[in-house]
Amino acid sequence: MSDTSTSVDAPRRKPRGTVTHVMQIAFFALVVKPFMTFFIGLRVRGAEHLPSADPFILLANHNSHLDTVSLLSLFPFSRLRRLRPVAAADYFERNRWVSLFTRTLFNILPIERKQISSENNPLRVMQDALSAGDSLILFPEGTRAAGEGVGHFQAGIAHLLLRAPGVPVVPAYLVNMGRSLPKGTFIPVPFFCEIRLGPPRVLQGTKQEILASLEKAVRELSC
Amino acid sequence: MILDTIRALSPVWQMGVVILCVLVVSTIVIAALRFLQPQKNYAELLHRTISWWVMASVFFGAVAVNDRIGLVLFAFLSFWAMKEYVTLLKTRPADHGGLVWTFLAIPIQYYWIAIGWYGMFVIFIPVYVFLVLPVRLMLSRETAGFVASASQIQWGLMAFVFGLSHLGFLLIMPSPVGSDANGRTMLLFLVFVAEISDVLQYVWGKTLGRHKILPSVSPNKTWEGFLGGIASTVVLSLGLRFLTPFSVGETILVSLMITVAGFGGGAVMSAVKRDFGVKDFGGLIPGHGGMLDRVDSLCYAAPIFFHYVRYFHFR
Numbered sequence: 001m002s003d004t005s006t007s008v009d010a011p012r013r014k015p016r017g018t019v020t021h022v023m024q025i026a027f028f029a030l031v032v033k034p035f036m037t038f039f040i041g042l043r044v045r046g047a048e049h050l051p052s053a054d055p056f057i058l059l060a061n062h063n064s065h066l067d068t069v070s071l072l073s074l075f076p077f078s079r080l081r082r083l084r085p086v087a088a089a090d091y092f093e094r095n096r097w098v099s100l101f102t103r104t105l106f107n108i109l110p111i112e113r114k115q116i117s118s119e120n121n122p123l124r125v126m127q128d129a130l131s132a133g134d135s136l137i138l139f140p141e142g143t144r145a146a147g148e149g150v151g152h153f154q155a156g157i158a159h160l161l162l163r164a165p166g167v168p169v170v171p172a173y174l175v176n177m178g179r180s181l182p183k184g185t186f187i188p189v190p191f192f193c194e195i196r197l198g199p200p201r202v203l204q205g206t207k208q209e210i211l212a213s214l215e216k217a218v219r220e221l222s223c
Numbered sequence: 224m225i226l227d228t229i230r231a232l233s234p235v236w237q238m239g240v241v242i243l244c245v246l247v248v249s250t251i252v253i254a255a256l257r258f259l260q261p262q263k264n265y266a267e268l269l270h271r272t273i274s275w276w277v278m279a280s281v282f283f284g285a286v287a288v289n290d291r292i293g294l295v296l297f298a299f300l301s302f303w304a305m306k307e308y309v310t311l312l313k314t315r316p317a318d319h320g321g322l323v324w325t326f327l328a329i330p331i332q333y334y335w336i337a338i339g340w341y342g343m344f345v346i347f348i349p350v351y352v353f354l355v356l357p358v359r360l361m362l363s364r365e366t367a368g369f370v371a372s373a374s375q376i377q378w379g380l381m382a383f384v385f386g387l388s389h390l391g392f393l394l395i396m397p398s399p400v401g402s403d404a405n406g407r408t409m410l411l412f413l414v415f416v417a418e419i420s421d422v423l424q425y426v427w428g429k430t431l432g433r434h435k436i437l438p439s440v441s442p443n444k445t446w447e448g449f450l451g452g453i454a455s456t457v458v459l460s461l462g463l464r465f466l467t468p469f470s471v472g473e474t475i476l477v478s479l480m481i482t483v484a485g486f487g488g489g490a491v492m493s494a495v496k497r498d499f500g501v502k503d504f505g506g507l508i509p510g511h512g513g514m515l516d517r518v519d520s521l522c523y524a525a526p527i528f529f530h531y532v533r534y535f536h537f538r
Contacts, residue, residue, distance in 0.1 A: 041306060043506070147316060182316060189322040190302070192310040192505065 016081050020104050025077040027105045036073045039190050040066070040180065046197035049170055050074060054082045054135045056168045056200060059157065061150045061218055062139035063178025066188065068106060070195060071137050071172065084109035084129055085137040086122075109136065123159055130164050140214065144183045148176070150219050158210040161203050168200040169214065173221035196221040234403070234465050235287050238411045241463070242279050245419075249275075270510030278508065278517070286410060290395050291337070293407075297391040298333040303514040304383040304522075305329065307504040308495075309376075317365035318372050324359050325376055328352050329384055336391040344392055348385040353377055382491075382522050383515070389525040390414070399536035402468035409532060412466040413481060416456060417524045420482040421489065424452030441493035453482045468536050480531065481524045488523030492516075 036042040058071060068085045075083060089110035093099040102108045109129050111122035118124075126136060140153040150173070161167065175194035181187075198221050203210045229240055253272055257265045285296040309322065328348065335344040357373045393413065396406025428448025436444045460478035461471065469477055492515060496504065505513025 041303075041505075041507075176310065179314065182319065185319050187323045189309070189319060190306045190326060192306060 016107065021081050024080050024105055024107060028073065028077055028080065032069055032073050036070060039188070040070070041190070041192045042070055042073070043192060043194040044074060044197070045194065046199075047074065049197040049199050051135075051168060051170065051200055054079075054133055055130045056135045056170055057130075057157075057160075058135065058137045058170045058172055059214060059218065060137070060139060060172035060174050061222075062141050062144050063146075063148060063174065064144060064181045064183070066177040066181045066193065067139065067144075067174050068137060070174070070177065070193060072106065074195065080107060082134050083107060083137060084134045086111055086126060086139070088113050088143075090114055109134070113142075122156065123163060126160050127163050130167055145178070146183060148178045150215070150222055153211055153215050155207060155211060157214060158207040161210050162207065165204070166202055168202050169217075170200045171198040171214065171217035171221060172196065173198075173218055234408045235411065238408070238415070238463070238466060239283055239287060242283060242415070246272075246276055246279060267510055272510075274508045274510050282414065283411075286394065286407060290407075293394045294333050294337055294391050297387060297394075298329060300390075300514060300518055301333075301384045301387045302326070302329050303507065304387065304504075304518060305379055307513045307515045308379045308383060311499040311501060311504070312375055312379075315365060315368050315372055317363035317368075318360060318376070320363060321356055321360040321372070321376065324356060325352075325380060328380060332384055332388050333391060336388060336395060339395060341392070344388070348380050352380060356380075383518075386522040386526050387518060389529040390521065393525070393529050393532070396533075396537065399468045399532075402536070404466060404468045408466040409528075412460075412463050413524065413528045414521065415463065416460050416478050416481045417485045417520050419459060420452055420456040420485055421520055423455045424448040424486070427451030427455070437490055437493075440497060441490055444490065444493075449486060453479065453486075456482050477528065477531065481528055484523040484527040485520030488520045491523070492519035 060067060060071065068087075072080065072083060072085065085106055085108050087093075087102060087106075087108040087110055089112050092102045092108055093110050099110075103110075109125065111125050112120045113122075116122070126138075129136060138157060140157040141151040142154040142156075145151040161169070173196045175196065176191045177193050180189050180191045180193055198217055201213075201217065203213060205213075229237060232240070250272055253265060253268055256263075257269075281296070284292075286293045305326065309325070314322065332344070332347055335347060356377060357369075360369060360373055360376075390410060390413075393406050393410045396409070398405040424444075425448065428443065428445045428451075431447040431451065432445030434446040435442060436446050436449055457475055457478045461474055464471070464474050467474065467477075492504075496502065503512030504515035507514050508517055511517050
């Protein structure tokens, strides 16, 4: 396990290589886009709320592995280089092959959930990514919830926004992803899925205020 | 000169010319209506007409070119219709595995058609899937809501996959004895009659409709639309006898069967939508709604027409 804690930070300092970027684009053009269009039939509401400039934070409820893939599929391929889905290292880097897969094709920003040091502190890792000009896709529930709906948000997102004030947050609510590919299953059922996006907002205030207003923003999209 | 060229075409391409003429004429009529009554809103009618151009091109293109492409199109229609239906169902988390199998049944059903195995095509979903799917659902070991899930999923498979797949088997049928018609030309006849009947029922209902026929199920359907649509469709169908092995009397009987079955299918799907509390099944086709809103009448008309033709003309 010492393997993961060292891999979290060091290699991420390098800018993303062109070959890796092209491989990700090819994967999205040939697999993800056709899958989302013809199998899932993804619908998007509020696409105009996607910011045209980085960095920003895209925040959503989390019920399925489809969540990250479908959110990434909303963007033009050229922007994938700057989009970093924040992912738990203990799961998405559980071995070398999974790590290679998730880093190459999804450009994940791995964060440590268990043995946190000042070096691999998730807040620092995310803050560094934002100040380097990368945007984050973040699931503040911390893990995939069972079924559908919005769970309780972890405090990390509020701490991050206190450290990186002025970064706009786009709330998103994901519909039916948890029915298509719920936790513990590996073959998706082609339910129509939907992404609902809210207007970007810059948050200020105390930790509790930020957290409450973000939870409210995502919940409002669920009705 | 032009007429001679059209006469020299095969019946399939003659039908292509007929479809083109209908689209051109209706587009001109709508353009004229917009010009004469600019104060009225024809946006929805316009969307519908544009969608008809697209749907007719895709359908005719797939069916006219070759059987395989036609079957792929019908498999996709079944898949999309089933997808719209299942999304609106109240499924349980325990249904996941069963639903994966449900969608797998679609390519398998069309595979039987592609290899021309009629016996398997006609019992696969009503017998084998019917027996096996509940076993898969049972293996999730969740008994609450079991009967509802098993029944609803099987009903969808029967209506949208089994029903619509009859379009596919009709497509690959050969010529009946003593006739130039074949499965492909009869498929064009069936789909044209079913769809033009929907349109004419709508037109008669919009212009003359007074007396509601099924107010609690489908408030837009009227007796005037139903009777006017059926009568005018039957008259039109007499002009399409070149696609069929039917006599005049039989053409009237068969197009009555198609239109009445189609009305039944449309009304049943309206009841389904009412139950789900939605107006349309989806948003795939602008002006029409979802795929199911367009193929609802065919889900009923296709098996009825197919088994009639097979019984009386392929023995």
